[in-house]
Amino acid sequence: MNRLAKLLPFLILLAYPMVVSAHGVSDSDQEILNNGGLLAYILVGAKHMVTGYDHLLFLAGVIFYLSGFKDIVRFITVFTIGHSITLIGATYLGIKADEHLIDAVIALSVLYKGFENLKGFEKYFKTQSPNLLFMVFIFGLIHGFGLSTRLQSFAIGTESFLAKIVCFNIGVELGQIAALIPIVFLITRWQKLKSYQAFYKAANVYLIIAGVALFVYQMWGYFNGGH
């Protein structure tokens, strides 16, 4: 029983990602947006965040680095401010980038976080890593731009334009909270176990591998996507 209790966090970790799929925003979301009013924008925003593995991996990487609840709130607030600025601003102004390219940069943010958490800057560059709060803000801006580009790929019309953007952003925040709860729970619980160091290394090496894989995947899509 004791053994099972120890395994429980890992089993939850195993099960959790299976219920989410990669960036579940799809054609069906366009229908939801067409017919669901402002509430639909909240729903689609939340769905995009909860099912967007690149955003979640980056946030998981950030939380790995943090120790206290206050820290977590501080960093997540900065990330939220960052992505809200570009999500609302870029969408309102109609600024967007190629989806593959922006997703490739977001992939690099995942790689960056894993590398930093493993003290890659100290080991390989013999220097301290850049201020994390500042970097989280910068990456927040980049993630927000990615979210904006995705939102702009929908036909959202011009009626209540700002309200729709804000609602999508609110959805993103709600989705972020929903996704963070199990992530924070797992990581903080695991921190008390002996196996945490192994888990820490495994998870951050995985972030590096996932960052590289997502980057290659997006660049492949960019060069072979008929652009």
Added chain:
Amino acid sequence: MKKLFPLAAAFIALLLCSSHDMYLKLDSFFLQPDSKASILLYNGTFAASENVIDRDRMLDVSIVANGQRNRIDTTNWREDDNVTILDVTTGEPGTYVVGVSTKARTIEMEAEAFNNYLAHDGVQDMLTNRTDNDKLTQDANELYSKHVKAIYQVGDNKTSDWKIKLGYPIEFIPRANPYNLKVGGVLPVQLLLDGKPLANQIVTIDSDGGSHAHGHDHEHADGEEHEHDSEDGHTHDGGTQVRTDANGNFTVNIANDGQWYLRTIHMVEVEDEELTHESNWATLTFEVAHGHDHADGDHAHDGDAHTHADGTTHSHEGDDHHHEEGGLPGYVWWLGSLVLVAILFVYFKRQQA
């Protein structure tokens, strides 16, 4: 002879009350970049063009792509049968707009023919006006001009040119990119008259792929198709009629794949020695087709041929759309990730021990 007379009168009335709607069409509204295509200008019904358009009637011919409006020399048009054709070569991927605006012409109509035309071509408001003001027996001399647009998609990149205002006297402006639409979706559209929202205007919406595409094209002995009205009073092209709201807005419910067209005739009475009425006609065409609505995804069509609602077929060899739901399924990604984390975990745990 007595029996033949009503039939002959009905036939003449049908011919007189027929009007020629103008549409810009393509065989397929989905084109490849840097490829040749023909833009067809129909004057008749959406199904068949009954006559060509003289070049000197064309006030403006514009193609808008990637933020640039190119005015096309009217001498570039050619004719084939009753269709006026503009051969173009597409450029960079994007959502393109083509527009044609024609000079005003006049047409004289006897009262009955004019009333029939008003009744069956979406100009019921003017008919009501004539009825209310006891003008049903007055003949008409109408000044009319036509302003038509089509939106088509080149490659996969959706650009924002669909929202361009060409500045025509009357113009449909979509409020969303039609190429993000799929069946079940809704396209919001605004109707402008002289650049301002036109309220309470009747707009007819139809497609060639839905229940309204009911094959009312009649071929006569002279080989020409023409438009007329059936006894139940609906127009030849059928369709759904809606009214614009106070801001000129209305919505198009996309019930089926196919080529969709919107049309309206805005008519006013004029005080003029020769003219009695002035009308501005507008149409907008675009296509909704399965497998082409990939605003947010990746979809590979290598060597994959599609048949469209209008029967046209084209292939997508090498046309690899961005579609998140394509490629690696999410659960495969996550499952693989978990296996990888587990392997790494075991590895580091052993190293730790």
